[in-house]
Amino acid sequence: xxxxxxxxxxxxxxxxxxxxxxxxxxxxxxxxxxxxxxxxxxxxxxxxxxxxxxxxxxxxxxxxxxxxxxxxxxxxxxxxxxxxxxxxxxxxxxxxxxxxxxxxxxxxxxxxxxxxxxxxxxxxxxxxxxxxxxxxxxxxxxxxxxxxxxxxxxxxxxxxxxxxxxxxxxxxxxxxxxxxxxxxx
Numbered sequence: 255x256x257x258x259x260x261x262x263x264x265x266x267x268x269x270x271x272x273x274x275x276x277x278x279x280x281x282x283x284x285x286x287x288x289x290x291x292x293x294x295x296x297x298x299x300x301x302x303x304x305x306x307x308x309x310x311x312x313x314x315x316x317x318x319x320x321x322x323x324x325x326x327x328x329x330x331x332x333x334x335x336x337x338x339x340x341x342x343x344x345x346x347x348x349x350x351x352x353x354x355x356x357x358x359x360x361x362x363x364x365x366x367x368x369x370x371x372x373x374x375x376x377x378x379x380x381x382x383x384x385x386x387x388x389x390x391x392x393x394x395x396x397x398x399x400x401x402x403x404x405x406x407x408x409x410x411x412x413x414x415x416x417x418x419x420x421x422x423x424x425x426x427x428x429x430x431x432x433x434x435x436x437x438x439x
Contacts, residue, residue: 255284255291262340263287266368273383275364278390282360283368290345301353312405317356317397324352326362333366335373356397361387 255263263284270280293299307315319327327350330336336343346369349355350362367383 255288258340259287259291259342262372265372269371270383270387273387275383275387276390279361279364279387282390283365286349286355286358286360287342287345290348295344296348296354299354302356303353308406309401314402314406316400316402318352318400319356319359319362320396320398323359323362323396326366330362330366330369333369335370338374339369339372341369341372359396 263280266283267277267280270277290296303316303318305314309315318324330346331350336346339346346365349359349365363385364387367385371383
């Protein structure tokens with residue numbers, strides 16, 4: 255993370271602690287931001303949902319946010335506060351994109367409040383943290399996974415040609431000084 259990221263997260267930790275929030279929410283946001291930076295600001299990440307991930311039965315797999323997270327992500331992206339938040343707007347766009355973050359993302363309701371509090375809109379007064387963030391709750395499989403209606407038929411890329419294996423000998427060849435000097439066949 256860069257210096258601005260660390261300074262910003264320090265301010266978020268202070269604010270969240272003052273509000274009585276479980277700091278794991280800030281940890282999750284920081285981890286997502288660190289992964290984004292580690293992956294060259296998301297540029298070296300592969301987009302999901304492009305139709306090339308299949309399950310063991312050959313069905314194409316797609317992931318998306320839950321309806322609740324999708325609605326919160328949409329509110330974040332349409333908010334006035336987004337325009338003036340010190341949190342990197344490209345990171346916010348990345349983290350709220352199904353193709354990059356459906357499987358792993360911070361709590362969007364907490365993120366929305368961070369953006370609101372630290373935008374120019376929030377500078378004139380300290381925004382209280384609304385909702386219950388006093389205890390972090392991990393939500394397993396916090397995404398929706400669907401699969402296509404038809405199986406993909408194998409094509410030439412899926413077929414591996416195999417040559418018959420050499421028959422095994424039951425008796426190993428004897429190693430002698432002469433056999434070590436012979437050319438390999």
